[in-house]
Amino acid sequence: MKLEHKRIILNRKPMNFNSKRIMISAVKSGSGKTTVTLALLNALKKRGLKLRSFKCGPDYIDPMLHEQVLGIPCGNLDPFFQDRELLRCLFSEKSRDTDISLIEGVMGYYDGISFESSEKSSYECALSLGCPVILVIDGRGMSHSLIALLKGMSSFKADSGIRGVIINNVPEGLYKRIKPVIERETDMIPLGFMPHIADCEIGSRHLGLFTPADIPELEKKTARLGLEAERCLDIDAVLRLSSEGKSFEYDEDHILRLIKPVKHESFSGLRIAVARDDAFSFIYEDNLKIMEMLGARILFFSPLRDRALPDNIDGCIFYGGYPELFAAGLSENKEMLISVREALSKGLPALAECGGFLYLHEFIEDPDGREFKLTGFIKGARAVKRDKLQHFGYVYLNTYGDDSLIKTDVPLKAHEFHYYESSVNAELMEIVKAGDRRRCYRGMLRVNNVLCGFPHFYYYADLSLIVNFFKLCGKRRHDKRSL
Numbered sequence: 426m427k428l429e430h431k432r433i434i435l436n437r438k439p440m441n442f443n444s445k446r447i448m449i450s451a452v453k454s455g456s457g458k459t460t461v462t463l464a465l466l467n468a469l470k471k472r473g474l475k476l477r478s479f480k481c482g483p484d485y486i487d488p489m490l491h492e493q494v495l496g497i498p499c500g501n502l503d504p505f506f507q508d509r510e511l512l513r514c515l516f517s518e519k520s521r522d523t524d525i526s527l528i529e530g531v532m533g534y535y536d537g538i539s540f541e542s543s544e545k546s547s548y549e550c551a552l553s554l555g556c557p558v559i560l561v562i563d564g565r566g567m568s569h570s571l572i573a574l575l576k577g578m579s580s581f582k583a584d585s586g587i588r589g590v591i592i593n594n595v596p597e598g599l600y601k602r603i604k605p606v607i608e609r610e611t612d613m614i615p616l617g618f619m620p621h622i623a624d625c626e627i628g629s630r631h632l633g634l635f636t637p638a639d640i641p642e643l644e645k646k647t648a649r650l651g652l653e654a655e656r657c658l659d660i661d662a663v664l665r666l667s668s669e670g671k672s673f674e675y676d677e678d679h680i681l682r683l684i685k686p687v688k689h690e691s692f693s694g695l696r697i698a699v700a701r702d703d704a705f706s707f708i709y710e711d712n713l714k715i716m717e718m719l720g721a722r723i724l725f726f727s728p729l730r731d732r733a734l735p736d737n738i739d740g741c742i743f744y745g746g747y748p749e750l751f752a753a754g755l756s757e758n759k760e761m762l763i764s765v766r767e768a769l770s771k772g773l774p775a776l777a778e779c780g781g782f783l784y785l786h787e788f789i790e791d792p793d794g795r796e797f798k799l800t801g802f803i804k805g806a807r808a809v810k811r812d813k814l815q816h817f818g819y820v821y822l823n824t825y826g827d828d829s830l831i832k833t834d835v836p837l838k839a840h841e842f843h844y845y846e847s848s849v850n851a852e853l854m855e856i857v858k859a860g861d862r863r864r865c866y867r868g869m870l871r872v873n874n875v876l877c878g879f880p881h882f883y884y885y886a887d888l889s890l891i892v893n894f895f896k897l898c899g900k901r902r903h904d905k906r907s908l
Contacts, residue, residue: 467651743781
């Protein structure tokens with residue numbers, strides 16, 4: 426469906442951003458970016474600084490950990506979903522009135538959507554934001570080769586922006602020996618080390634890090650990391666480095682320019698229920714903000730604890746999470762299962778992605794192989810865990826036909842990351858891997874007024890999906906009132 430753009434003239438409001446910022450990146454995943462970031466956030470917070478944190482890439486869990494330390498939402502920065510103008514605008518608006526913004530990179534610094542280039546990588550994000558970069562290196566099992574690694578990472582791109590290095594998982598004695606070599610052989614600033622602290626490990630599971638709710642004594646662990654940062658890192662040098670960012674211009678009204686033309690009177694006051702609890706926590710805060718800017722009222726509910734959907738709702742959204750880990754609790758809450766199944770069967774519009782999609786199945790297998798009954802809205806559907814990733818990475822979704830809910834002018838952008846497989850024949854759309862157009866498969870399912878599947882969506886990338894959904898919600902509300 427082609428979006429109806431109103432004739433609205435908004436003069437561009439150029440603003441200049443020159444506040445302190447720093448990115449924590451690495452050569453590869455598993456180097457300790459998250460540990461170092463949490464340690465620095467805690468240490469800087471103790472200094473009384475006003476902070477804002479960000480995470481590169483399509484990540485839900487690291488932002489939860491950042492929020493656990495700072496007490497405020499972490500922003501997502503993603504060059505795949507956000508063009509340079511939007512990325513700069515979101516970063517600048519969220520960094521307003523802060524002393525320093527800390528950005529955690531994703532994967533390796535130059536790793537993007539393909540092996541062929543660094544497109545959509547942390548490097549591209551840092552470049553867009555004129556951000557100095559600190560590289561975290563896992564120093565275990567390395568000696569002089571570490572120097573070659575640093576020089577290669579720094580010089581691989583002339584505008585790499587890599588200015589400092591933190592050596593992770595090494596004792597103090599080893600760092601003292603390697604520090605002068607780094608100073609002599611490279612142009613990078615050694616900013617300290619982090620020792621291996623076994624009782625402060627965050628841990629991981631099949632879909633990434635544990636969520637904050639799963640980590641025993643998380644506050645105690647991050648506080649300990651903060652103390653180690655004060656002892657082992659040169660915090661003052663980090664702050665000096667953060668002031669070396671290059672200023673850039675952004676449009677203060679860019680987001681308004683995106684939202685206002687597609688906002689419609691029928692969206693005003695829409696009551697949208699959003700599942701949010703330990704089982705369903707993979708939610709972009711930007712998505713919630715967009716819905717509110719379009720005029721909707723968000724009503725959170727818990728499929729684990731509440732007994733029914735909120736009253737008088739016009740639509741419902743089930744985002745992703747770990748329903749398989751809470752399968753017993755979800756299955757035992759039979760009142761909620763009935764409430765959801767009956768509402769959707771009667772035509773309540775809904776979106777369900779990944780974990781939310783699994784919740785609409787009839788049965789789900791937990792990681793131990795036990796099967797639990799869920800809503801059964803998708804009759805006979807079973808969700809089963811596999812030993813390897815089924816799909817991973819950025820994708821484009823091509824739409825077909827005249828379905829008003831999914832019809833768009835351009836392919837929808839999304840991302841996938843799941844080990845689960847569904848027995849349902851979901852073939853509504855063609856899904857194409859970003860960075861490798863030769864790899865494609867079918868996915869997504871439309872049942873009644875429900876669109877569901879494994880892909881996760883970020884609404885700023887293309888407002889068509891949420892606008893089409895709201896139009897469906899508004900039409901149903903109008904039809905109900907006309908009865």
